[in-house]
Amino acid sequence: MPDHASVGWIDIIVILAYLSVTAYLGWLGYRGTRSAADFLVGGRSAHPVIMAVSYGATFISTAAIVGFGGVAGLFGMSLLWLTFLNIGVGILIAFIVLGEPTRRLGHHLGAHTFPELLGQRYQSRGIQIFAGVLIFLFMPLYAAAVMTGGSVFAATQFGIDFEVALLIFALITAAYVIPGGIKAVMYTDTFQGFVMVLAMIFLLVFTYSSLGGVTEAHQYLTDMEAMVPAPLAQIGHQGWTEMPAFGWGAPTYDLWWIVVTAIILGVGIGVLAQPQLAVRFMTVRSRRELDRAVPIGAIFIMLMTGTPFLVGSLSNAWFAQNGPILNGKVIQELDAEKNQALVELMQQTDSGAWTAIINPKTQAPATAALIVSERQEAEEASGTRFELVGGRSSAVTYVKGDADTIIPTFISTALPHWFGAIFFLALLAAAMSTMSSQFHTIGTAAGRDLYERIGTKGQPREPSLLVMRLAIVVGLLIAVTISYTVRQEYIVARFTAIFFGLCAAAFLPAYIGGLFSRRVTKAGALASMTVGLVVSLFWLLLVKAKEASAIGLVQLVTGGKTSLLADYPNWPSVDPIVVALPAALLTLILVSAFTRPPAAEHLDRCFPETR
Amino acid sequence: MLGLDDPFVLTAYLGIIALAVLSILYGLIRRNAARDEVTDEDRQWALEEKKVDDEF
Numbered sequence: 001m002p003d004h005a006s007v008g009w010i011d012i013i014v015i016l017a018y019l020s021v022t023a024y025l026g027w028l029g030y031r032g033t034r035s036a037a038d039f040l041v042g043g044r045s046a047h048p049v050i051m052a053v054s055y056g057a058t059f060i061s062t063a064a065i066v067g068f069g070g071v072a073g074l075f076g077m078s079l080l081w082l083t084f085l086n087i088g089v090g091i092l093i094a095f096i097v098l099g100e101p102t103r104r105l106g107h108h109l110g111a112h113t114f115p116e117l118l119g120q121r122y123q124s125r126g127i128q129i130f131a132g133v134l135i136f137l138f139m140p141l142y143a144a145a146v147m148t149g150g151s152v153f154a155a156t157q158f159g160i161d162f163e164v165a166l167l168i169f170a171l172i173t174a175a176y177v178i179p180g181g182i183k184a185v186m187y188t189d190t191f192q193g194f195v196m197v198l199a200m201i202f203l204l205v206f207t208y209s210s211l212g213g214v215t216e217a218h219q220y221l222t223d224m225e226a227m228v229p230a231p232l233a234q235i236g237h238q239g240w241t242e243m244p245a246f247g248w249g250a251p252t253y254d255l256w257w258i259v260v261t262a263i264i265l266g267v268g269i270g271v272l273a274q275p276q277l278a279v280r281f282m283t284v285r286s287r288r289e290l291d292r293a294v295p296i297g298a299i300f301i302m303l304m305t306g307t308p309f310l311v312g313s314l315s316n317a318w319f320a321q322n323g324p325i326l327n328g329k330v331i332q333e334l335d336a337e338k339n340q341a342l343v344e345l346m347q348q349t350d351s352g353a354w355t356a357i358i359n360p361k362t363q364a365p366a367t368a369a370l371i372v373s374e375r376q377e378a379e380e381a382s383g384t385r386f387e388l389v390g391g392r393s394s395a396v397t398y399v400k401g402d403a404d405t406i407i408p409t410f411i412s413t414a415l416p417h418w419f420g421a422i423f424f425l426a427l428l429a430a431a432m433s434t435m436s437s438q439f440h441t442i443g444t445a446a447g448r449d450l451y452e453r454i455g456t457k458g459q460p461r462e463p464s465l466l467v468m469r470l471a472i473v474v475g476l477l478i479a480v481t482i483s484y485t486v487r488q489e490y491i492v493a494r495f496t497a498i499f500f501g502l503c504a505a506a507f508l509p510a511y512i513g514g515l516f517s518r519r520v521t522k523a524g525a526l527a528s529m530t531v532g533l534v535v536s537l538f539w540l541l542l543v544k545a546k547e548a549s550a551i552g553l554v555q556l557v558t559g560g561k562t563s564l565l566a567d568y569p570n571w572p573s574v575d576p577i578v579v580a581l582p583a584a585l586l587t588l589i590l591v592s593a594f595t596r597p598p599a600a601e602h603l604d605r606c607f608p609e610t611r
Numbered sequence: 612m613l614g615l616d617d618p619f620v621l622t623a624y625l626g627i628i629a630l631a632v633l634s635i636l637y638g639l640i641r642r643n644a645a646r647d648e649v650t651d652e653d654r655q656w657a658l659e660e661k662k663v664d665d666e667f
Contacts, residue, residue, distance in 0.1 A: 048638075077615070080623035087630040096637070100645075107656045112663060218614025242617040283660065285653070287645035291638060298634030306627055448663075 011421040018195070018425045022188055051289055052296035053193035054433070055280050059090065059271065060196070060304040061434035062149030062427050063142070066407050067492025069308030071263060073395050073406030074232070074490065076240035077313045078259050083306040085268025091297045094272055099281045099290040101515040105606060106282035113441070114275035115449040117282075118507070121514040122522040123602060125453050130529055132449030134506055135275055136442055138499055140475045143438045144482035145495035147173065149404070150431045151483065152492075156408035157420045163484065169431075170480045176432055177439040177472060192429030197300065199419075199426040200307040206415060207311045211318060221317040226334040227369035227394055229401070240313045240394075254573040262497050262575035269577065270500025273507035275445075276437040304430075308407060315410040316394035320371050322414065323392040327354070330389055331367065339372045343389060353381040354388060368397040403490040439472045446471030488550060497575070498540065498547065505532035505580035509588040517592075518603045524592030532584030536576040545572035 072079040102117070109120040115135065119128025147169055154165040211217035218241055225239030236245035236255035244255035271277065284290055328343035345366045346354040356365035370391035378388035399405045411420050447468035488494075509528045513520035540547045541554065542564045548554040549562035558564060563572035615621040 077620045077624070080620060080627060084623050084626050084630065087627060087634065092630065092634060092637075107650075107652050110656060110659065112656075112660055215614040220614075222614055222616055239617075241615050241620055243619045282656070285649055286647040288641075288643065288647040291641040291645055293638075294641075295635040295638035298631050302627055302631050444663075 008417065010418045014418055014421045015425060018422070021191060022429075048289065048292035049296050050190045051284065052293035053300055054189040055277070055293070056297055056300040056304060057189045057193045057196070057430060057433040058280065058437045059274075059277060059434070060301070060430055061146045062153065062431045063145040063434075063492050063496040064305050065308045065427060065430065066149035066153050066404060067145060067490065067496060068263070068267075068305070069312035070403035070406040071490050071493045072309040072312035073315050073399075073410075074401075074403040075237065075244070075255065075259055075263075076242065077309070078243045079263065079309045079313075080306065081260075082264045082268055083302065083309055085264060086271065086301050086305050087298050089268055090271040091294060091301055094277070095290050095294050095297060098272065098278075098512070098515065099284065100287045102278055102281040103284050103287075103290075104609070105515060106279075108606060108608065112279070112282070113444045113448055114278050114507075115445060117278070118510060118514060118525070119449070119453075121606060122510075122520075122525045123598065124522045124526065127510070127522070127526055127529065128449050129453055130526070131275075131507065132445040132453070134502070134533060135445040136450065136471065136475070138502055139275075139438055139442050139445075140478040141482060141495050142499035143435055143442075143475065143479035144486075145492045145499075146431050146434055146438070147479055148483045148487075148495075149492045150427055152404045153408040153411075153424060153427055156405055157412050157424050162487075166480065166483055170476065170483075172428070173432070173435055173439075174473075174476055177436055177476070178469065189433050192426070192433060193300065195422070196426040196430055197303055199423050200303040202419065203311055203411075203415070203423070204303075204307045206419075207314050207318065210414070211314060211321070217314055217317060220321070221314060223338060224316060224320060224340075224371075224394065226338075226340050227320070227371075229369070229394075229396055230367075231401075232396075240316055249569055251569050253570055257570050257573040257575075261573075261578050262501070263493060266497040266501040266504070266575050266577045269508070269581070270497075270502075270504040273503040273511055274500070275503070275507075276441040278511070279441075311410065312406055315406055315414075316396060318410065318414055319395040319398055320392050323395075323398055325373070325390045326368065326370060326393055326397070327388055327390045328357075328368075328370070329386055330372070334369055339391070341370060341372050341389065341391075342367055343370045343372075343391070346388070349381060351381075352379075353383075354378050354386075355381045368393045401489070404492050439475055442475040443468035443472045486550075489546075494546070501575060501577040501580070502533065502536050504577055505536045505584050507532075508581065509585045513588055513592070518607065519592060519597055520588060521592045521595040521597055523595040524588045524590075527591040528584045528588035531587040532580050535580035535583050539576035539579060543572060544574070544576060548572075 068079065068082065105111070105121060106117055109117070111117040111120045113132075115128045115131035118131050119125060147166065151162055151165040151169045154160065154169065155162045158165075208214050208217050211220060222239065222241045225242065228237045228239060232255070234252065235258075236252050238245055244259055245252055246256045247253040281290070284293075326343070326345060327347070328345040330341045331344050332342040334340040334342055345357040345368055347357050348354055358364070359366040370389065370393050372389045372391040374390040376388050376390075377385060379385055395406050395410060396403075399409050411423055415423075447464055451464055451467040482495075506529050509532070510520070510525040513525065513528075541551055542548055542557065543554075545563040545566065554561065554563060558566070565571035612621055613624065615624060
């Protein structure tokens with residue numbers, strides 16, 4: 001790969017200009033109105049753009065851009081369904097259906113955190129503590145995804161080791177979230193949001209124009225279907241502009257179940273039960289403000305997720321046209337008309353002879369599908385004459401299958417270096433706005449939902465800022481440790497999907513039931529949350545092969561298998577959400593049907609409008 | 612169409628654009644449709660939120 005990794009004076013000027021504007025806006029914000037609550041206290045309305053962009057900036061992070069963009073580079077444009085759900089569910093349903101009831105219920109009950117909302121709605125200290133524990137334990141996993149995404153990008157862009165980038169990223173995060181930077185300064189969020197929007201528009205336009213236009217770019221990628229790496233083709237990858245093969249009962253359908261259940265459904269639905277996003281609705285002034293934020297929110301999410309998913313996929317076409325030339329020996333013609341061939345990769349030794357490149361994972365000669373552009377006679381180290389071919393391959397080949405590095409590698413290779421610096425800042429901003437809300441949620445879960453509620457002799461304790469800050473430090477250390485130790489296939493997207501799926505299974509039925517039904521009971525909600533969590537954890541520990549085999553418990557239980565259902569094709573690829581969410585919903589309905597409904601006075605307090 | 616042969620991927624691509632247009636239309640139509648008033652309860656809630664936030 002060409003070496004673009006360095007920091008020039010233009011980068012430094014760009015970074016300084018960006019930081020100066022951010023600091024100036026932060027200072028302006030601190031002098032006056034800064035948070036959503038300030039707007040509400042003052043009885044004023046936050047501009048819908050500010051409301052929508054700061055919500056979007058909390059939602060979107062390096063996990064979406066680097067992690068899921070990289071997954072799109074690996075699996076293709078089927079991920080566009082996630083953008084579809086992000087807009088349809090994450091914006092339209094969340095803002096139009098859930099936003100106003102959440103705002104009203106939170107204000108009626110005086111709830112300020114998501115666990116508090118559930119606890120007050122169901123008059124249950126246990127539910128509040130349960131939700132607080134779940135958030136405190138699992139939110140660091142999501143924070144680790146954001147941190148890994150940012151660190152991988154910084155490492156690629158600036159040519160430093162991942163560990164060094166992670167350390168720097170962790171220090172910046174600590175400096176931002178521990179001393180009080182977690183207050184949502186909405187003007188700063190909005191400015192950073194605009195930088196992200198401009199960066200995404202530039203990235204999209206650049207990618208399409210460098211490939212000759214929208215249709216030409218798609219068509220070129222469509223024509224590369226024969227070049228899908230064999231391990232992906234074996235699980236159902238049919239090309240970067242095709243859905244994976246759909247079916248049940250054979251390993252060739254695994255990819256469909258991975259992409260659709262884990263990547264698309266887990267995150268697409270899980271967004272509705274994200275604690276840090278649900279509380280945002282409470283800081284909104286009125287239904288009108290929510291309605292007005294819908295268009296901006298939709299366009300923001302479309303650009304922030306649609307662009308990386310398209311660019312991730314199209315990076316395969318870009319590298320096939322512009323990537324460094326690879327050499328080797330043809331072992332199979334894939335499509336003679338398009339000059340596509342499977343090639344055993346070779347390198348030239350000092351003596352001028354050619355030898356095979358050995359894949360360190362398989363200890364066998366490395367192979368890749370190339371678009372062959374040159375052929376010549378050459379000699380192997382053994383003295384045998386052969387036809388040496390040269391050509392370019394997909395992005396997946398150049399990053400050696402590491403999806404998390406596809407977007408960073410594309411940006412550092414294809415785009416001007418100054419854009420890499422801006423994009424890095426946009427990513428840093430996206431990461432910080434998401435992580436500040438993640439750690440704020442961890443802090444309030446520990447301080448408000450756990451420490452205050454688990455009082456002595458059942459009496460609530462006074463709030464403790466020390467506990468909140470300690471929880472943030474502990475959460476940060478756990479997140480950094482996870483980022484440092486776990487480096488596997490598309491881990492950024494997987495961590496995010498696990499957290500979103502857990503939240504959906506444990507919280508979604510009780511949350512939606514609490515907003516819309518007077519019949520749902522405390523026992524029903526608690527049982528539903530327990531079933532959702534237990535089934536999800538069971539599935540992650542013992543059934544879902546990728547996660548279960550990484551954790552290791554399943555090998556002990558089954559004597560070395562990667563899943564309890566290893567002998568039943570496709571089950572080990574199915575995400576927990578497919579089983580856990582229906583189970584939790586059914587539990588909520590059944591247990592509520594057989595237990596006593598809440599007192600009428602309490603329901604009148606929750607829903608005075610329908611009294 | 613658009614170089615995307617798979618109808619499911621094409622549907623997602625065009626569906627994203629359609630949802631964005633729908634969202635814009637929704638925002639325009641509902642611009643002033645809902646009530647916009649801040650109650651004492653809302654203000655009280657915001658004061659508490661601000662207190663926690665400021666202490667934090």
